[in-house]
Amino acid sequence: MSDQDVTAEVPETCPICGTEMQTATIDFDETNEPRAELNPGEMAQVAFCPNPDCPGKREA
Numbered sequence: 001m002s003d004q005d006v007t008a009e010v011p012e013t014c015p016i017c018g019t020e021m022q023t024a025t026i027d028f029d030e031t032n033e034p035r036a037e038l039n040p041g042e043m044a045q046v047a048f049c050p051n052p053d054c055p056g057k058r059e060a
């Protein structure tokens, strides 16, 4: 037994730059009220790298 939960798909650190990942909740349904309202199937929790210099998150 270990503290690592293999069911979690969220990496702890960025595989590119090694920065500790942060998680955010994304609401797929834009018609919803802009507040924290968890609707199964419409929301997802994603991990992203908070490092602005991360080479893996080039915008445009």
Ligand SMILES: [Zn+2]
Pocket (backbone or CB within 6 Å): 014, 015, 016, 017, 018, 019, 049, 050, 051, 054, 055, 056
């Ligand atoms: Zn990164």
